[in-house]
Amino acid sequence: MVSYEVKIRNEFFISALFVENNITTYISEKLKINDTTNSIFLGNKKEAISFNQKIELLLESDDFSIIDKSKLSVYREIHNELLENKETPSFEDCFTSTNNNDDFLLILYPQSDYLPREEKLTNACYHLIGEVSKLVANYTNKPEVKLENKKRYFTMDALKLSKFAFLFSFLFIR
Numbered sequence: 001m002v003s004y005e006v007k008i009r010n011e012f013f014i015s016a017l018f019v020e021n022n023i024t025t026y027i028s029e030k031l032k033i034n035d036t037t038n039s040i041f042l043g044n045k046k047e048a049i050s051f052n053q054k055i056e057l058l059l060e061s062d063d064f065s066i067i068d069k070s071k072l073s074v075y076r077e078i079h080n081e082l083l084e085n086k087e088t089p090s091f092e093d094c095f096t097s098t099n100n101n102d103d104f105l106l107i108l109y110p111q112s113d114y115l116p117r118e119e120k121l122t123n124a125c126y127h128l129i130g131e132v133s134k135l136v137a138n139y140t141n142k143p144e145v146k147l148e149n150k151k152r153y154f155t156m157d158a159l160k161l162s163k164f165a166f167l168f169s170f171l172f173i174r
Contacts, residue, residue: 008091008122009082015129016051016079019136023054026140052076058139068135071108074101075132078125092118 028036036042041049049057055076059069078094078101085094095102105124106117115123 008125009094012079012082012125012129015133018133019075020051020054022136022140023058027054027057051079058136061139063139064135070104071128071132071135074099074104075128077101078128090118092121095121 024036024042028034028039028042031041033039033042037044040047055072058064059072064072077099081094081096081101085096088094092102102121105128106120109124109127111120111123
């Protein structure tokens with residue numbers, strides 16, 4: 001295995017840790033879980049939700065376009081393929097799924113026809129890593145405005161309000 005193949009695999013797994021950490025932090029903030037390390041739901045325990053489930057959680061959001069959802073989905077599938085095919089002799093041989101993730105990458109990130117296929121896949125994976133990391137970082141770190149509930153001194157039903165307005169409307173008729 002060539003050193004750039006080892007490098008792309010390592011960088012893919014490092015970016016997967018970054019993506020997973022951002023999603024975990026985002027979920028913990030939403031659910032107000034302070035200790036994510038020891039959390040049964042988000043921690044590193046056997047019962048915790050997996051990387052695939054965390055990505056699936058993002059995919060169910062309506063905040064992503066179809067292309068962005070496709071990138072996230074392919075990212076997850078390539079992550080799984082790299083885990084399953086650790087012992088393959090080349091990076092190109094890792095792409096074994098029937099979903100043709102390698103072809104999707106080459107269509108999404110077109111390159112010169114003179115480059116070898118394996119180099120094209122490596123470059124496309126670097127682009128995918130960068131875009132997915134940016135997508136997840138932007139989604140999980142976007143500011144939110146939370147308004148506190150105001151105390152109401154009186155509450156009024158819409159029907160009661162209309163009756164009240166009707167009663168006072170006679171005062172202004174001449």
